[in-house]
Amino acid sequence: MRSLLTIAAAVLGLIVTDVAQAGSPSRRGRSLGRERIVNQSSAPATGIKGVREIVTIRVDDVDGVIPPLVRGDREFGGDLAFKGPKLTVKVHYFVQGNSIFRRIYMWAHENLSLTNQFGDQVSVAEGWSPKKRIYTAPTGKQIVAILDGLGEVQTLLDNKSSLTGIYEPGNGDLGELRAYGSHNGPDIGHYTKAVLNCDHTMRVVLSAGVSRMVKVTLPRTLTYKPPHTNGDREFNGNGPRIQIRAHVFKAGSNRVAFSLYMKAQETKGDRTTVEGTRTTTLYTAPSGFRIKRIVGRTSFPNLVDDVDTSHKKKTYVTDLGVMRVFGDRKGDDAVVYTGVTLASDRSVEVELEPVP
Secondary structure: OHHHHHHHHHHHOOOOOOOOOOOOOOOOOEEEEEEEEEOOOOEHHHOEOOEEEEEEEEEOOEEEEOOOEEEOOOOOOOOOHHHOOEEEEEEEEEEEOOEEEEEEEEEEEOOHHHHHHOOOOOOEEEEEOOOEEEEEOOOOOEEEEEOOOOOOOEEEEEEEOOOOOEEEEEEOOOEEEEEEOOOOOOOOOOOOEEEEEEOEEEEEEEEOOEOOEEEEEOOOEEEEOOOEEEOOOOOOOOOOEEEEEEEEEEEOOOEEEEEEEEEEEOOOOOOOEEEEEEEEEEEEOOOOEEEEEEEOOOEEEEEEEEEOOOOOOEEEEOOOOEEEEEOOOOOOOOOOOOEEEEEOOOEEEEEEEEOO
């Protein structure tokens, strides 16, 4: 079988290798082995290389759900087993952040036609269990997909009922299920529940080459004209005094942003002023990762602090790059003329970490 797999992989242009059991296994999801797939494509903009691997994990834990009351009373009528209830149970594995979680769903519905004969209100229980973490990818790797359809909602029990109030369909693909419907006494919130004794494997695709450090370039070219905030629109040869600063910062948990501030104010007269900040996103972390820190210089105060006394644009060589500043001219300045154009060759490094 291994030789056949190797031949097939070679034909497809893939490389498949077996790796011994990795790490210290947890009871919920432990790694059994992995296949390594080398893909020639890559996505350098996200920091994720095109090398992926398939990891097989074993899931062997017990999970369950007690669905809450939706309507009716809490009694299905355990002394009248023919009143039901009908039971549906589903399970869903899904990826969130850099982990795989599971939720279990149960629906229990009292037999409608027979219940109406007794003049009772139909009792219904329905709901999902809280999510439970099953597996977390190793540091520096990202979960790409769950294979073999396990990432879709699986129906374990579909509108079934049992005269005994307990439905045991036996061992399925995911493990042993026991669904409890009705007994003598309160059911919903007490007795009605589904218990899944999981015992199965799951194949997960991981990216095998997530770079922990990503180089992020600052704007190569950026032009900004700040809004008019005071006075008329004409500096009229009175300056203006121009102040410019910039800042690189984390915006939330997964973005790096850049802000450029400019203020130009008339030195006398009615103090005509333009002032504002332009913010732009430089980088967004790939799915499953967040930004831990920015490495490199992030604060650029006092890039320009000067009084413009001419009707010509001025060029400044700053720590951030070359800035061409437009201050005063003959005619209206604010909004239509006054501004700055940045040409930068700087960059920072961004350290990523998996989302827990």
